[in-house]
Amino acid sequence: MSFRQKIFLILGASQLLLVLILAITFIQMIDRVKNEPQNKRALDRSSEFQKELRHREEVILLLLKEIDRNQKTRSLLENGMRNNRPLLLANMDYVKGIMSQYGLSIFELHDSKGIVFFRFHRPADFGDDKSSQKIVQEALQGKNASTLEMGHSGLGLRVTAPLHNGGLVMVGQVVDSKFLQGIVGSPDVHMAVFDKGKFVSSSDETISKFLEGKKLDSLKVGSRLQHAGKYFYLTKISYENQGLSKLDLKFVLMIDETELHESTRNLWIYCGIIALLVFGGILVASYLFSRDIIHAVKALNFAMKNPAEDESKIVDLERSDELGEMGEVFVNMKKDLLDHQLFLEKKVEEKTHELQETLTEVQALKEKQDGDYYLTSLLLRPLANLKYDGPSTKIHAVLKQKKTFTFRKREADIGGDLVSISEINLYGIKYLVFMNSDAMGKSIQGAGGALVMGTVFKAILTRTQLSRRNQRKTPEKWLKDCYTELQNVFETFDGTMLVSALICLLDEETGALYSLNAEHPNMVLYRDAKATFLDPEMALRKLGFSENTTEPLVRVYKLEKGDVLFLGSDGKDDIILSDPSKKESAMNEDEYLFLRFVELSKGNLEDLERLISAAGEISDDLSLMRIGYKESSVPVAAKNLPEEYNRLLQEGIREYKKGNFETTKSLFQKAIALDDTDPALHKQLARICINSKEYEDGVKHCENYLARVPFDNEYIFYTSYALRKTKDYWRSLEFAEKLRSREPENIRNLKHLVALYRLTGSRTQFRNTISYLKAILARRNSERTDSGEPVLA
Structure with missing residues (x-):
């Protein structure tokens, strides 16, 4: 990528990024400008609905107070509640006149148990139990209560008040399209009411047709849509329940913003044209700017690659910017390099000569060192x-x-x-x-x-x-x-x-x-x-x-x-x-x-x-x-022993178990005379001989046994002990030292050695062994004292 392309890329990318940032900011501003008034209108319609409900509630409460003060109306209702339905039927026109005067569509009488006794708006429908409704319970306790509630007539505002004979009266107004139109009050706002996700009522056919086949959850708050050739803004608002009913009301509002959509589209067109003009102007200015820089850089680059050329004819030294300063620096540097070139060539020759002499000395030293190494390796080789x-x-x-x-x-x-x-x-x-x-x-x-x-x-x-x-x-x-x-x-x-x-x-x-x-x-x-x-x-x-x-x-x-x-x-x-x-x-x-x-x-x-x-x-x-x-040794065939040998061996074992050691000794010696390869026989004969104090025979059998089994430390001690008893002190000392080499802290053997050194007159060894023995006993007694064990004597 050339330098010019890099400049274009940097400038173009930066301008494009700036345009994108402005566009995103503009979109957010427009959305906020469009959304805030629409949301406010929706909240206003919700507030109007709440205000209208409170106004209707106040009007109905005034009506109930008027009924209570009007002797004729109160007497009619109380006497009619005494199982006198004909009286109530006879005065239907009177009561409907009151309902028409106050815009009521619901008028019911309940007995003291909350059972519907009479409905003026539907005389044939009575007898159902409404005692579970909270507004009925409130009236039975002597209080006035009102709430929105779903009934046979649909969603409606219902108000209850107690009567003096223990019953109660319930009046109300159905929330229908006429009711909603009165709240909306504008042809560009359309409202629909949902309860628990189910459609209840709407203000007009426009929103009714749009909501056909749609579920409440599928409607996205703040979304914009096109319907019937117009553009609408859709939002949802929840109804604040007072706790006297189980309703979960949601208001869906569609606000007509067709005129706002047309204005916004025109605004986008104007902004896009302006952005393209600004972006094109910046690109043209960038091209002119980069062409000037590239020409200067190419001239400087050519002068650097061709030092033999006259740089004053190539580089523009009259420029007042940084590139002009770089040209002046290059010219001065070229002059300095030419001055130093001759000096450096001579200096390099001198340093090369010095390095060559040093290298010769190092090679001579290494040759001498390697000679010493080689001589040492020759001396090690025969070892x-x-x-x-x-x-x-x-x-x-x-x-x-x-x-x-x-x-x-x-x-x-x-x-x-x-x-x-x-x-x-x-x-x-x-x-x-x-x-x-x-x-x-x-x-x-x-x-x-x-x-x-x-x-x-x-x-x-x-x-x-x-x-x-x-x-x-x-x-x-x-x-x-x-x-x-x-x-x-x-x-x-x-x-x-x-x-x-x-x-x-x-x-x-x-x-x-x-x-x-x-x-x-x-x-x-x-x-x-x-x-x-x-x-x-x-x-x-x-x-x-x-x-x-x-x-x-x-x-x-x-x-x-x-x-x-x-x-x-x-x-x-x-x-x-x-x-x-x-x-x-x-x-x-x-x-x-x-x-x-x-x-x-x-x-x-x-x-x-x-x-x-x-x-x-x-x-x-x-x-x-x-x-x-013995990895590849040939297996030795099993030796066939004579039957006499086996008989003598078995008899000797039986006599040994009986304690007849002399008989055992005689039988084993006869067996050895037949075959002398079993070290176990020598081991047993050595034990028998030493126990019977026949030490010379015991030594002979011990040595034969140890010649075949040199690993038995116990019999090394027995051999030394038997030799000591035969007064062959020097050989006894040899076996005792042999055991000491294997078990330096064997107390029994050390005491035996002390006696042998005394008998042989080895005073230095005698004193050293006693000191060594005392040190071991002292250390072991200390360890036993710490652990609570008995102390050694």
């Missing part, structure tokens, strides 16, 4: 193991660091996450060691923590693999020593380097899983298509905190065939989720989202990684480990 494929356990891992870079066309990444998988032997049993850690900080800071963590952990593994002394440790003791060594290393950094870690030992033969968690995300167990957190509690803080506990808690779990474990760093949960409805992103705060992803992926590591990446942007380093335990 991370991502795969293990054993006969019963298969481990696969994903390690993606957040910081990625390119050094001499080699792509690499660095970060704080680390994954390690290895094997060690403890007491001749092979354990699978896997570790997942997350060092604090991004890129080079996190990579430094991962480098320290991986190096120290690798050294611990190597020392365990090469040293038989280090292999003579329980899994709990090995994990505690590993934690202590890592904690001591990271404490030297004074809190500037913290690492969360999850270190696990897995006995592939029994499925025993030993884990130590230093504020790392919980392990997830996927079993029977359901994912759950394996350890919801965190007893340790990150490695490097100076206030960490000296008694780390070791958790022990039993893995079943087909179980799948998932280990991962914070990156699996630190996902920036996008909400399309709100057009904004937010960090994931749902800790159970990862569990749902594990279930959706059905334990598949590749699908799990895709689900996490598809959920949103991963804002941290990501490391995931999948440990599948």
Whole structure:
């Protein structure tokens, strides 16, 4: 759209809007001028009707008083009411003369019960009961009453007055067309009366014909209509009822406004012609005005697009308006630009040279930094193991660091996450060691923590693999020593380097899983298509905190065939989720989202990684480990035991129930000689031997039982207790420490440890354990005191 068209559009639209506003205002003014006098005329006719009714009422009341004062008339009415109808019939002409004199069309006599005794206007009609009418009730109580009411004669004004003999007289005037014509008093006003929506009477045939077949509700107040070649204004007015009747009267008035309609139409024609002339004149003036502006703007535009042309011959600099001022500004600006152009070209060359030097320095620094990053990634690479494929356990891992870079066309990444998988032997049993850690900080800071963590952990593994002394440790003791060594290393950094870690030992033969968690995300167990957190509690803080506990808690779990474990760093949960409805992103705060992803992926590591990446942007380093335990192992055929074994087992159970423990022991030992694979037999024999104080045999059976079922903490204590009784204090201490790693606040075991430290001469451990035991007892006594429970001794 051109500039001229825009000017025309603005001016034309504004003028058209102005004309519309004036037209609407004019229409409202005319309607108000037309409606107000018509409504006033209608109200005047309604008031006239009310005044006429009051006048007729006053006249009729005067008539009733005159009847009461006229001895002849009163005597006629009172004597006639004494069942003397012939008397009343004989004086019909006399009474009708009174009715004619006062313009009455209704004259009735009622007895003291409100029964019609005689009607002078219809002598043959009498005997009906009007006692329910309010004006009749008022007269029977000795009062005069009047109201409009529907009767046999139609709508009429009826007035009642009491007679001295207890009866009453009712006179009135029918509201007919003659009555209404007297009220209207003008040939251009037509009136009709409705009661409860039904037509009653009208003033003339004009309004009667119009109302034929129409309902009162269909008539709109203030409407204008055309009827019989004329134009009318229609309105409705309600009658104010005095409460003496059940009438609901409405007056419909049609006011002839044919002459007013003709005048209004002529006025509209004159106004329309004037508006068109004004609108045309404004358009012509707008065209001339816009042509002058457009010529000046086009000249200025051409001068701007063609700076090589002489602007003094193109732009009219003699104009005194704003366009002339713009032309002068353009000329001055063109001169200034030409002056600055040469200066700016030289300045740009200088700045370009400076930026090129800065860019070269930045590139050199980045090359050096990427070299440092690449060297760090090379150092981290041998510390991370991502795969293990054993006969019963298969481990696969994903390690993606957040910081990625390119050094001499080699792509690499660095970060704080680390994954390690290895094997060690403890007491001749092979354990699978896997570790997942997350060092604090991004890129080079996190990579430094991962480098320290991986190096120290690798050294611990190597020392365990090469040293038989280090292999003579329980899994709990090995994990505690590993934690202590890592904690001591990271404490030297004074809190500037913290690492969360999850270190696990897995006995592939029994499925025993030993884990130590230093504020790392919980392990997830996927079993029977359901994912759950394996350890919801965190007893340790990150490695490097100076206030960490000296008694780390070791958790022990039993893995079943087909179980799948998932280990991962914070990156699996630190996902920036996008909400399309709100057009904004937010960090994931749902800790159970990862569990749902594990279930959706059905334990598949590749699908799990895709689900996490598809959920949103991963804002941290990501490391995931999948440990599948005996997922594809061949089912072992059921072992056929000899009948002698089953017989000995059943007899031993019967003797045990009888309390014959020695016989039970003998039978179970014979059964073990036949088959030594049932740990339950060793468990029962250990209990029997310890109870009979045969501690050496009890130790042997306890160790056999725990070799197959290493999860039973109670029998770890029994083993330590039996070893203490055989005076093998150092081995007893080893099992007691094993239990302490699992249950640090086991009071019975702590008291047992105090005795062992005393017997072995370990004074420092003796004092520390007593202090630890007292602190636990004091805390528990405080809790029991608050809850009202008995205090521990």
